[in-house]
Amino acid sequence: MPQKVIAIDGPSASGKGTLAQRVADALGWRYLDSGALYRITALYARNRRTAWDNEAAVAALAQALPVEFVEGSVLLDGEDVSAAIRSEEIGMGASRVAALPAVRTALLQRQHAFLTEQGLVADGRDMGSVVFPDAVLKVFLTASPQVRAERRAKQIGVPLAGAGFERILADIEARDEADRNRTVAPLQKLPEAHLLDTSALTIEESVKKVLDWYREK
Ligand code: CDP
Numbered sequence: 001m002p003q004k005v006i007a008i009d010g011p012s013a014s015g016k017g018t019l020a021q022r023v024a025d026a027l028g029w030r031y032l033d034s035g036a037l038y039r040i041t042a043l044y045a046r047n048r049r050t051a052w053d054n055e056a057a058v059a060a061l062a063q064a065l066p067v068e069f070v071e072g073s074v075l076l077d078g079e080d081v082s083a084a085i086r087s088e089e090i091g092m093g094a095s096r097v098a099a100l101p102a103v104r105t106a107l108l109q110r111q112h113a114f115l116t117e118q119g120l121v122a123d124g125r126d127m128g129s130v131v132f133p134d135a136v137l138k139v140f141l142t143a144s145p146q147v148r149a150e151r152r153a154k155q156i157g158v159p160l161a162g163a164g165f166e167r168i169l170a171d172i173e174a175r176d177e178a179d180r181n182r183t184v185a186p187l188q189k190l191p192e193a194h195l196l197d198t199s200a201l202t203i204e205e206s207v208k209k210v211l212d213w214y215r216e217k
Helices: 016-027 034-047 055-063 088-097 101-112 127-131 145-156 163-181 203-216
Strands: 003-009 030-033 067-070 073-076 120-124 135-142 194-197
Touching: 003 016, 003 127, 003 203, 016 030, 016 120, 016 203, 030 034, 034 055, 034 073, 034 088, 034 101, 034 120, 055 101, 088 163, 101 127, 120 127, 127 135, 135 203, 145 163, 194 203
Parallel strands: 003 120, 003 135, 030 120, 135 194
Antiparallel strands: 067 073
16 A cells, blocks of 8 residues: 655755645645754754764664654754754764664654654655655655755855855765765665656746646556
8 A cells, every 4th residue: 555655855955845845735744854853863962962973872862852843843852953953064964873774763763653644745865765665656856966056055145156155065965975875775766756857947846746746646
């Protein structure tokens, strides 16, 4: 039986979050930002002075994450960390802790718990491969590194030329490389996933494409 899940996987800054949230709104389904769980784990480890490569200790923190998702905000230990988890530093930390198998296992059940009868749109790196392998629709979302760096720069108010921009581009390429080449749950396009390159598409066009694929099912 296919699961009532649309799995949207893809590299950093490909627009997964915006697309997944809009598709969820259009269908009246829930939304899971799985990357946020890895980001929160990285932040929590830093707050607890736990090294990002200490697998057992970070997995224990991930297992017991005191996190709540309340009206679009992320609360860690009751504190609003929605902005803090979006920094590039925490993004890098997320990528580091995400490479540890015990951390991924610790976060698995928490991700499964997001699925209810209402349906779920989930975005990340391994939604279709590991977390929801029976998803009714799988989408692999991408865009060129240049386009993704421009989107990220606009989001955080960095000019589209110069050292700040070059750093964003380099960070995106480094994270792509790390996410694709790790041994556990690497970023990959599954044969059954629909490829959606958004380099030349608006958000509306991307949302429509995914809804059309779902309705054709
Ligand atoms: O916003 P961006 O796409 O850059 O990152 P994110 O989706 O918030 O994910 C942050 C990091 O968490 C990624 O670089 C991945 O290494 C990791 N991640 C993962 O391994 N598996 C997921 N399902 C989601 C994120």
